[in-house]
Amino acid sequence: MADILIVDDEDEICEYLCKTLEEIGINASFCLTGEEALAMMEKSKFDLFVVDMKLPTAVTGLELIKAIRKKFPHVIIVGMSAYIDRKLKEDALRYGAQDYFEKPDDLKMERFSEKIKLLLQRSANP
Secondary structure, X not given: OXXXXXXXXXXXXXXXXXXXXXXXXXXXXXXXXXXXXXXXXXXXXXXXXXEEOOOOOOOOHHHHHHHHHHHOOOOEEEEEEOOOOHHHHHXXXXXXXXXXXXXXXXXXXXXXXXXXXXXXXXXXXX
C-alpha cells in the first residue's frame, strides 16, 4: 500500500484529498506548511508527495519540491495550484515534479484518484 503526503495550506482540501485516497486503499497524511513537510520527511517514508505551489510559508512549494527531489531522487512528486501560472508549472516540472494538478478540476474525486493510481502504477512498472 502506498503512503502519500499532501502539503497544502487549506485544511479542507487536505482532508478531502486524504479521504479520497483512503477510499481507494491508499494511506494519506497531510500537513499545512513546507516546514512541516520537511519535518515529516525525516520521520516517515512516503511514496508520493502532492505539493501546493502557493504555500504562504518560508518554504514555498517549489523549494519543497527541490528538497524532496534532492533527498528522495526516485519518489513521485505532483505540484498543484489553483492559479494559472505557466512559469510556475514549468518550474515545478523542471525541478522534479512528474505531474501538475490544477485546482479544482484535477481534484475532483474520481479524476484525482485515477491520476494518483496511474502515477503509482507507472512508478511500480518503469
